[in-house]
Amino acid sequence: MVQLEILHAAKESGNYDSIIDQIPYAKLLGVVMREENGQPLFELPFSDHNIGNVHLPALHGGAIGGFMENAALLHLVWARESAEVPRTIDFSLDFLRSGKAQSLYARCDITKQGKRVANVRMTAWQEDENKPVAVARAHFLLS
Amino acid sequence: MQNLPLPVLNPALFEDVANWFCQIPHSATIGLEFVMGERGHATLRVPYNTALVGNPRSGVLHGGVMTSLIDTTSALSVFSMLNEREAIATLDLRIDYLRGATPGQPVYCTAECYRLGRQIAFTRATAYQEGNDQPIAHGVATFMRESSQAQLGSKKEGA
Numbered sequence: 001m002v003q004l005e006i007l008h009a010a011k012e013s014g015n016y017d018s019i020i021d022q023i024p025y026a027k028l029l030g031v032v033m034r035e036e037n038g039q040p041l042f043e044l045p046f047s048d049h050n051i052g053n054v055h056l057p058a059l060h061g062g063a064i065g066g067f068m069e070n071a072a073l074l075h076l077v078w079a080r081e082s083a084e085v086p087r088t089i090d091f092s093l094d095f096l097r098s099g100k101a102q103s104l105y106a107r108c109d110i111t112k113q114g115k116r117v118a119n120v121r122m123t124a125w126q127e128d129e130n131k132p133v134a135v136a137r138a139h140f141l142l143s
Numbered sequence: 144m145q146n147l148p149l150p151v152l153n154p155a156l157f158e159d160v161a162n163w164f165c166q167i168p169h170s171a172t173i174g175l176e177f178v179m180g181e182r183g184h185a186t187l188r189v190p191y192n193t194a195l196v197g198n199p200r201s202g203v204l205h206g207g208v209m210t211s212l213i214d215t216t217s218a219l220s221v222f223s224m225l226n227e228r229e230a231i232a233t234l235d236l237r238i239d240y241l242r243g244a245t246p247g248q249p250v251y252c253t254a255e256c257y258r259l260g261r262q263i264a265f266t267r268a269t270a271y272q273e274g275n276d277q278p279i280a281h282g283v284a285t286f287m288r289e290s291s292q293a294q295l296g297s298k299k300e301g302a
Contacts, residue, residue: 025194066206066208
């Protein structure tokens with residue numbers, strides 16, 4: 001549940017921290033949301049608690065997946081201007097490269113939005129958007 | 144006669160990896176705990192914690208927590224079939240969310256490595272809660288074996 005006034009205020013100011021604050025797990029991960037070229041851009045700043053392999057060190061696959069799922073949910077809230085946070089039906093994640101100890105970025109694309117279900121594609125990368133760390137697609141139940 | 148239980152192939156390795164999996168920073172962040180293991184199978188759990196909630200109004204755990212739980216348990220099920228330490232990496236993970244986790248209760252995940260190929264391991268997992276026959280989520284994953292030359296696990300060179 002996201003309050004629409006908060007969403008509108010966030011869109012107005014470009015600061016989406018107040019939206020993140022309403023999703024405890026997004027806050028725990030440290031997800032940052034902003035707009036770039038009129039579309040939401042998500043960042044997972046590097047943090048020790050998101051490490052999966054301390055020897056490499058590499059980001060945890062689950063943290064990468066959780067970040068991307070959060071990105072898709074927030075993207076849908078942003079695009080639909082709906083107070084209701086959609087529910088994930090399924091989530092399919094392909095890991096392409098290991099996530100290094102640095103910021104991870106994500107962008108989403110709503111492939112199809114129906115009345116009840118939306119299909120969203122997510123891409124996460126670090127230095128180069130053309131060299132994704134992971135790609136994912138998910139279905140969400142709206143309302 | 145199938146699915147008769149056997150101990151994990153290398154108990155010392157399995158225990159070491161299980162401990163390591165629960166101690167790695169992100170696992171500790173979500174509070175992952177080891178429950179049990181046998182050949183081809185592993186079970187972990189996440190205790191309920193309000194910091195892991197996706198929707199404060201319902202108190203239901205975030206799907207991302209299920210992703211971490213299922214990914215880690217699935218990887219551990221692969222180690223239950225290994226004799227020697229090696230690095231594995233998740234290739235893909237697909238999760239079906241069947242119902243929201245009941246707030247206030249731990250979530251268990253049990254995973255099975257049902258095919259250990261020379262290069263690829265295939266797993267399936269179920270997330271569930273005690274006292275409810277309806278699972279929370281199903282997950283299927285594939286893992287690349289010998290994915291990295293980097294040292295894996297808690298043991299350093301020479302240990």
